[in-house]
Amino acid sequence: LVDAGRPEVVSVRPNEFRNVKPKILVKDGDTVQLGQPLFHDRNRPEVRFPSPAAGEVVEVRYGRRRVCQQIFIKVAASETAVEHKSWSPGDARKLNRAQLVEAMLDSGLWTSLRQRPFSVIADPEAVPEGIFIAASDNDPLPFDADLALDGREEDFQLGIDLLGKLTEGKVHLCHLRGGGKSRALSGATGCEKHSFSGPYPAGSIEAQIHYVLPYKKGRTVWYLDCQDVAALGEFFRTGAYPVTRVVAVGGEAAVERKHYRTRRGVSADFLQDGKGHLKRKRVVSGSVLGGGKKVTSTGGLGHYDNKFSILPEGDQPEFVGWMLPGFDKVSRFRAYASAPTATKPRSLNTNLGGGVRAHVATGIYEDVCALDILPAHLMKSVLAVDFEEMEALGLHDCAECGLCTFVCPSKIEFGDIIQSGIEEFLKEEEG
Numbered sequence: 001l002v003d004a005g006r007p008e009v010v011s012v013r014p015n016e017f018r019n020v021k022p023k024i025l026v027k028d029g030d031t032v033q034l035g036q037p038l039f040h041d042r043n044r045p046e047v048r049f050p051s052p053a054a055g056e057v058v059e060v061r062y063g064r065r066r067v068c069q070q071i072f073i074k075v076a077a078s079e080t081a082v083e084h085k086s087w088s089p090g091d092a093r094k095l096n097r098a099q100l101v102e103a104m105l106d107s108g109l110w111t112s113l114r115q116r117p118f119s120v121i122a123d124p125e126a127v128p129e130g131i132f133i134a135a136s137d138n139d140p141l142p143f144d145a146d147l148a149l150d151g152r153e154e155d156f157q158l159g160i161d162l163l164g165k166l167t168e169g170k171v172h173l174c175h176l177r178g179g180g181k182s183r184a185l186s187g188a189t190g191c192e193k194h195s196f197s198g199p200y201p202a203g204s205i206e207a208q209i210h211y212v213l214p215y216k217k218g219r220t221v222w223y224l225d226c227q228d229v230a231a232l233g234e235f236f237r238t239g240a241y242p243v244t245r246v247v248a249v250g251g252e253a254a255v256e257r258k259h260y261r262t263r264r265g266v267s268a269d270f271l272q273d274g275k276g277h278l279k280r281k282r283v284v285s286g287s288v289l290g291g292g293k294k295v296t297s298t299g300g301l302g303h304y305d306n307k308f309s310i311l312p313e314g315d316q317p318e319f320v321g322w323m324l325p326g327f328d329k330v331s332r333f334r335a336y337a338s339a340p341t342a343t344k345p346r347s348l349n350t351n352l353g354g355g356v357r358a359h360v361a362t363g364i365y366e367d368v369c370a371l372d373i374l375p376a377h378l379m380k381s382v383l384a385v386d387f388e389e390m391e392a393l394g395l396h397d398c399a400e401c402g403l404c405t406f407v408c409p410s411k412i413e414f415g416d417i418i419q420s421g422i423e424e425f426l427k428e429e430e431g
Helices: 097-107 153-163 205-212 226-238 364-368 375-383 387-392 403-407 414-430
Strands: 009-012 022-024 037-041 048-050 055-062 068-075 114-116 130-134 170-176 192-196 221-225 244-250 258-263 281-285 307-312
Touching: 022 068, 037 068, 048 097, 097 226, 130 153, 130 205, 130 226, 153 170, 153 226, 170 205, 192 205, 205 221, 221 226, 226 244, 364 375, 364 403, 375 387, 375 414, 387 414, 403 414
Parallel strands: 130 170, 130 221, 170 192, 244 307
Antiparallel strands: 009 068, 022 037, 037 048, 055 068, 114 221, 244 258, 281 307
16 A cells, blocks of 8 residues: 555546536636535535545636536645534444434535435435445456555444434445455444355445345435445544545556555556656546446546556457467457466456347357346337336346446346436436
8 A cells, every 4th residue: 555645636527426516616726625516416416426536727728518527626735724623433333314414414425325226315304224335346447445444443334323313224344255355344333235156246345235134116315435435434524525535546657556545536657757648548537347438537536435446448450360279368258268278367458359240149148147137128218218118127127237248248228228228217217
């Protein structure tokens, strides 16, 4: 774990939050405090999104149709923060649910809570059947939760105790078998612990929720990352919006593969020395399979992410590639020479390995799906905009893990299609 120091610029991406219509509260040249709201949800103005730094707003970047894509903040040499009331751990544990919700909304920490189905920001007026804490990761470039919580045991426990006031059910702590060895995780009380094993997405909190409290009509479940639990405890103890974040940087194209102690909104370029090493590299905020869209090297870490995945761009054409035996390639169908020779792929870049073509029913999606749904049929129901069929085929259950897209021989973007289906379903519910 390396201390990354103070970044010069941090950023926030208003368009990454599902079902949020942001109203921007700042403009270029404004001076903001750490924890000051940068924007809020037009439909729920009480849901605010705070600044991860104090300093000057150097750019509010808009895209098509004036949709705000990013807000860049130049970090001041001496930062000032919005002051909130602080409590001793004992007094904080005496707060009732209404007081806790009010304090979290006022500080902006409420945005750490998401609800299943659909992974939207939790409804403050709802009472979930359970709250899940994500403390596991087994995607191809995993993040170490034990490392991130080292030294934050008291704040983590306080966060668990406070979360228990938000639900009529239990607080569930999820980790992988063999993990959860840090003092914060192994010594946590007031929660029900669950251990999972198996290949990805066994470490995905969405998949874990499916096996502990599966979706049924009317059931709402909330979840958040283990670092956000510690941040919750830290806020109530100090009265300041917490921005410390442990971030993993991994991938073949990463200059240094390490965990960094930094802050929210940091860029991959800063963590990789900022010397232009990431040119012609694909920088992904989050998982390479289920993470966010491509971001620039100077773009900030996603609000819910704890890693940067950096891959070769794969923009170099391969001469007569279709004729090569493929000793260094990977295929779910074992179509290359790498399958019988058991040679590990030397490089995985962002090349599609073929063009988009018609969908073929092979059953390959059901083979890799960890949930009891039929991805191919679900995809077709989304394209047909059949809401009843979407629900019946498991749209509410989908963990959006990205495996269907990865193995698809037709190069169909399953993730984009499922996401569009969720957005259409949410619009239908609102209407």
